[in-house]
Amino acid sequence: MFYRENGQFKTTYRADQQILPIAQDRRFMLALLLVAFVAVPMGASDYLFRAILIPFLIFSLAAVGVNILVGFCGQISLGSGAFMAVGAYAAYNFFVRIEGMPLLVALLLGGVSSMLFGMVFGLPSLRVKGLYLAVATLAAQFFADWMFLRVQWFTNNSPSGSVSVSNLQVFGLSLESPVAKYLFCLSLLAVIALLAKNLVRGAVGREWMAIRDMDVAAAVIGIRPMYAKLSAFAVSSFIVGVAGALWGFIYLGAWEPAAFSVDQSFKLLFMVIIGGMGSIMGSFFGAAFIVVLPIFLSQFLPALAGSVGINISTAGVSHAELMVFGGLIVWFLIVEPHGLAKLWSIGKQKLRLWPFPH
């Protein structure tokens, strides 16, 4: 009833090609942006910003990047952690070695470095496919882990291999307060996500998806697999690299290679799959699921157990958390194998028919 597109006729293709062709969606998005940019900064607590919203934003960004490679172009990647690491360490080096380097530029240069690194490790994808490609990307992962531990130059000769940054500012504004950090990440995310969305709904995006779905047929209609795959690696690792730099600079402040370990790579892949492969919005859902849910569970479960009078040990809570989290993943997949984004769109479709079931 409330979600009808009846009567909304598109008279031009331009109108039909908008990101959100349906008026309700546009209104919803506008409201969402308003909430994110205005309401949240006014209302949220420090903890919410630092421990939930900022990591959520950064991981969403990274997941958008990974989704481009894995979801849109179909190239399995377990090296996202490495791309994040390259982004972070490269940005760090630009930032501390070049006097007066603006933060934003350093972050973007981090992305560019990660892009180059990603393209090198993307080369095997021209020959190796599917799960087998995971080996190439894992090689990137472990190599990066090792490189940042072993090559002291990258860590500005800090003996421990751990580096840190402080006194961050953009355009002369200090980035110390959580709200500032949040708004900074949010703006970057909004801009990059919009650009990414434009890419995936345009010609390049179609090339990626074509390669993903059926590479031989794609070649026959004139798509060059090499160009498509490497461009996906490039765009993806650029975004992931920027996210990595944010993770180091904004969230952690100080980090060591372990901050970008293979666990991180897996986590990102999971976000993409659970959120929805080939959906920019899915990346957000996935990030929320993987980042926020465990935190939520760890606070909610003890409360729940307490309220029914059970007193589980702290270890018990952690274990229960793992079980519930695992169970939820399976449950969501059974309800909708194509991820949360698909679930969302089916929900909307139902709403469209409402109150009729079909």
Added chain:
Amino acid sequence: MAFFLETLLGGLMAGMLYSLVALGFVLIFKASGVFNFAQGAMVLFAALAMARFAEWIPLYLGIANPIVANVLAFGGAGVVMFVVAWIIERLVLRHLVNQEGTTLLMATLGITYFMEGLGQTLFGSSIYKIDIGMPKDPVMILESTFEGGILINKEDLYAALIAAALVALLSVFFQKTATGRALRAVADDHQAAQSIGIPLNRIWVIVWCVAGVVALVAGMIWGSKLGVQFSLTTVALRALPVVILGGLTSVPGAIVGGLIIGVGEKLSEVYLGPFVGGGIEIWFAYVLALGFLLIRPQGLFGEKIIDRV
């Protein structure tokens, strides 16, 4: 020279141990096209079950003979793995017939978390011991040929033998029986397999159960080497290049891959490592596997990747 041989042998035996874990991946992939991310968790779970049973059986049943206790514990853990397989089929796989590989991969991730939580809840999270009487002290061979002899780790040797036997058994099963063929059919196309009457449900229980037992053997051997605790799951990551190098669908591939990776890894660490500060073996293993893949993209013994229009 002696040292080179020692390294080589060490690599071979480490490789066999990887093969054992790799085998679990191959089994499930071959039989259902699922890349089972939970294999590491299954190894841990099985090992935990066995370690705790071996501890509890003498305690509660009063069986003092360690051999009997260990056999019973192994049996008990085997039953546990069967139950696990059955539950996974019932609650997860059955509902995801005909879904894409990535979806199934993700489901196995859910299973991983669940089993990690459950395993630690049921069996605890300290270090436990599996003592199946493996000899721990080294022996020297060829002492007459080389000065100081060549050191052999007996425990590794036994473990390698067990792994080899298991692999031989499973290869025969896959190559020679009708069930083996049916499993391959299922991996190719769930729906078509169903349409000709292959009972997916039963097949999956069987395969996961076999994989569970393989995990148990792997867990037992690794557990007796390392002690049973959470980090056992990470051996899965070491086994990954093995699986892929050998070919995701090949049982013998798991062995050959294991040997190549084991040897390559150890030689690289020992001979190249010192020049670049060490710690290279893990990425070297992956790069080595990648090198092979560039020549054969489906792994050494994997089925050819079909792309046809």
Added chain:
Amino acid sequence: QSKEQFIPVLSYRTGPYAPNGVPWANGYVDYLKLVNARGGVNGVKLSFEECETGYDTARSVECYERLKSKGASFVQPLSTGATFAITEKAPADKISVVTVGYGRSESADGSVFKWNFPIAGTYWVAADAIMQAIAKKEGGFDKLKGKKISLVYHDSPFGKEPIPLLQERAAMHGFTLTLLPVTAPGVEQKATWLQVRQNRPDYVVLWGWGIMNSTAIKEAQATGYPREKMYGVWWAGAEPDVKDVAEGAKGYNAVTMQHGAEPQSKLVKDVMAMVHDKGQGTGPKEEVGQVLYMRGAMSAMLGVEGIRAAQERYGKGKVMTGEQVRWGLENLNLTQPKLDALGFAGVMRPISTSCADHMGASWARIHTWDGSKWQFTSDWLQADEQILKPLVKTTAAKYATEKKLTPRTPADCQS
């Protein structure tokens, strides 16, 4: 209920490091319970909340943020990685980072690291104590000339901490130091030990954590390297590291964080009587008094004493703020009678911190596994000031320039 002082507890009871994380957390929490059972800190009860980090830096940061907002005044991350990250955040939040026996070694310099407290010992202390023990065994540092020592270390900032100190010592005494990194978590060390077998070092220094330790000892056994010649850091010298190797680990040495396993100490008896027997114990009774349990208890005690010291100055029986507790931690003066009263008699030596010295003591001992338990096998060893001091100074100064910090002046120390 403003009469409660909140203590955050970052712990790991799941995951790869759980076997070592659990006993530490049990000791930590039990001690807090004991303080409450004894009536609190001058009447101020302690409230606490545990947060599971899984020894993961990002999750530790989340825990830190969460518990911070509940009114934390100090935090003990129990991970060097997390310490690095939290160090950057703590000054702004006015929360002290207490790292008992770990963390960044240069943070002993309180004039640069205002909010860091590596009380009772850093990794440089540990490494130096090990070197002294080895030298003693050989009959003096001069006997080390030409010897070979291998460092088998966890490939992470934690594992790399001792390297500068060991290199310094190597240069001084003319032994060669070989570095053998082990990729975390350290379940596969065959290549490492093959190298040990190839080099035949005179001593192996083991800088591990978690399963890496027992694996290393087992590999040593499998390659026939004498365990007597192995010296572990204090995080590689507890029961979980050797328990399941049992006989195989006999003779293996580790430096201790002053204390070892102290089942006979008064503290343990108090915990038993006032916590466990009331049914409020946190872990299994048998493990009370083991090495990591004691370390947890001692860490908690040092934090609590910081609060007590702060109360002495800012008002007894009051809840202290982060800044006040910081002052307390900086002006600890745990004399022997005080320690005795707390139940730490024989467990540790007096500690007193100051603005310049956030560590407060640099004593350690060696204990050796006899196949079933840890036994002390050395006298008290003190890290060599001559070596430690300049190292701390220069490294801290480098940090200060990088961060554009001006070291605190003596005047600043008064606040």
Added chain:
Amino acid sequence: MSKKIGDVILDVNNISLRFGGVKALTDISFNVREHEIRAIIGPNGAGKSSMLNCINGVYAPQDGAITFRGQAFKYMNSHQVATMGIGRTFQNLALFKGMSVLDNIMSGRNLKIKSNILLQALRMGPAEREEIQHREAVERIIDFLEIQAYRKTPVGQLPYGLQKRVDLGRALAMEPQVLLLDEPMAGMNVEEKQDMCRFVLDVNDEFGTTVVLIEHDMGVVMDISDRVVVLDYGKKIGDGTPDEVRNNPDVISAYLGTSH
């Protein structure tokens, strides 16, 4: 029908293709003239699809050469073939399953897209204009194929017959000079086949597209094609107008049987 058949545009010379022991094609030669509809028929496994794959650069024949517009190639890669204006549909649906109908057909126009990746990301000015202009072209094809209602449906969910249409639509979107169709009418009923024939004839008429058609429905082949090549076991056994072929005894015994 007033149709001007031109010169030879595509010339296949002595092509042989083997897969291990299987001889998929043996010494095949034939040519295709501009603007004609050229059918390839033959029993199952005769090598028809393989022939298209050779022209397309999907397979590399061991011997022989293919001449397109006077340029001879031993092997061309698929991208080159596409840029030269050869489009193709597939026998075993090779659609991009996860994409909508619209995107599938749009992807057929990718070769014509000029704006670079940065412009596309910003989607301003020329990039957007271009996108709209191609969209218009694609909409004409969608209308033409009568699949308006499915525009936004993922092709994987379409019934088989419609998927075939989308496949054709994608090839048409390339605006090729030569269109290779591999059994475009399989799985359609007579009415739908009539529609399909109409499409093919219209394309051929209006745009002057040359068509190479593989089809098992002899009614269709005989009615709409100008010349027919017949393959059997990888060999050419007949070539000529439908009438010639229909009466060729070799063709009758190998393929047509008596009923046609």
Added chain:
Amino acid sequence: MEPKNIVLNVNGIEVIYNHVILVLKGVSLQVPEGGIVAILGGNGAGKTTTLRAVSNLLAGERGAVTKGSIELRGERIENLSPADLVQRGVVQVMEGRHCFAHLTIEENLLTGGYTRKSKAEVAANLEKVYAYFPRLKTRRTSQAAYTSGGEQQMCAIGRALMANPSMVLLDEPSMGLAPQIVEEVFEIVKDLNTKERVTFLLAEQNTNMALKYADYGYIMESGRVVMDGAAEDLRTNEDVKEFYLGVGGGERKSFKDVKSYKRRKRWLA
């Protein structure tokens, strides 16, 4: 038709894909023992969906029967697994071939005999299939993925026959087959039907052939049965002739002369 020898009774089923797409809107049909029943209809009418509903293969497509009932010899079968159905003799030949790509043709066929326990029986069936499709015999050692479209289609049909079914659901068996083979396939159907009393339910686009061999036909349009009747009645029906047989108004029209393709259908308005 006598109710007592009805093997398959589909009663007013509704099918929904993905919880939202309603595809079958109350389809009923009956298949008598030993009969050949054809389902006809344009692209997207719901033929495949109907067959999937019967063989219980909907789940894998995320579809579900939400209304109505399906009975096999009086037994409700909606909750059986596809394997159970094969045990009861019902086998489906899926649309679009679905051969096991990595298995050879012969392995594909042997897998088809999975439910047959007797080795001799499997061997005999294999010979029978090779006799029906000699082409398969020559290609027996090739991996199915590398055979031609028609060969794969033969393989799919042959594979189903390996199970010695009592009822076969054929989804577009003639697709991609050369005309002679199409005829052979229908001869095989006839053969099995008369000699071995195998019942057939087939969805077919080749209306001509289908109505020639079938006893009874159902015509579907957008998820509903719009017409049914004995095969010869349908064959002579004017609409059917026009739209499905291409012989509206007497002579067969040349494909070349069909002028307008902008006609839409008909019986339901």
